[in-house]
Amino acid sequence: MKIRQILFALAFITPLMTLPIKGFFNSPEEFVMLSPEVNNNWTAGDDWVDWRNGMTYSTQEFEGVVWMTANFMGNSKQMSYKEAEIAAPEGWRIPTIEEWNKLLEKTGFSSDPNRVIPDDYYLFKFESEGYHDPLMGKIGVNQVGFFWTKSSDNEIGNYISIPNRELSYKHGKISSIAKMAVRYVKD
Template sequence: MKKTVFYLMIGLLTPLLAACGSDEAPVLVDLSANKRGSFTDARDANTYHYVSVGGLDWMTDNLRYDTGDDNTRSIYATQELPGDNGTTTNARTVARYGYLYSYEGALTAAPAGWRLPTDEDWKRLETALGMTRKQADGDLWRGNGQAEVLNSATGLNLLYAGFHDKNSTSFAQHFFFMGAVGYYWTATSPAEGLALFRKIRYNSGQVYRHTTKTNNMLSVRCVRDAN
């Protein structure tokens, strides 16, 4: 009886162990030899770098264009400095992390010739980095190591800028997870008030895919068709 119970427990645990292992045996793709370049936004003279992956040019910097309205946020409360009126804090955080945008702001903030990547654009990137199509089509945490490439200096350099929660009922600050989690919009909205996004976190090689409310404020990376 004891042996039967033991074997049964092993059988039940095997799929769980395999699932955990998928994040511990990453498939890493080196993008250091991929075509690279830079682009200067004529609107504000911000310069962005890009790398070509899967037939698309992906910016390797978070977007720093200010839409000039409530669709852009630049105050990161977790970075407030004693005696600072916000100017220094904003300059430091925006220079590194870019702005956070609502979905509407993300759709309109891209420079000429660039666009907010669709969900399919993200899947195209993820499969180019070794994710299977079945994984790419999945929801929540997917893949095995793609986030490490996305976050590495030789890859897309996705940053952990956190996000601004516009739906929180807390009276405290609404900025969360800066330095730990990165949230990025897609241009794909499956239902009114919702849009798909991607998320990576500092301690995982997987990439998260799900929907969030369009009034939340996330980071933006832009893409264009590679020449």
């Protein structure tokens, strides 16, 4: 029995002995730690780095407000309203309904189907992750993008929905424990 255990241990350890030692014993100066200073020279239009997890977000300024041009990736792609508020990086916040309206109008969303799509549309990634309803599960995945918005009266549960392949959008209200995508803005 002992011989079998020794052979098993050798069979397991031998491949590990052929691995390069550098992978196991990095010197402290080789380890890169991100800190808030990584964004010290950041300006609107540059990529912004979330130093907490290393994720990088492209940004654009629209109407005096800097937007992340892709969905924020915290612990997951979708968050409840409260999770979205808590996950906001320092200096960033959930956009207001008015800010969304201005952004969408500037990027070509209008009631005129014959309007030429402006170049600004292609700077912004309108992803359609749908949303997760606490009772009904996932809804609208790959069909409609749902994004949290903040209302002027600080009422929570407001969202904006953007259907795939359409230059239209709608406002709505839902339970704040539903989970949907979030974009952050910075003044």
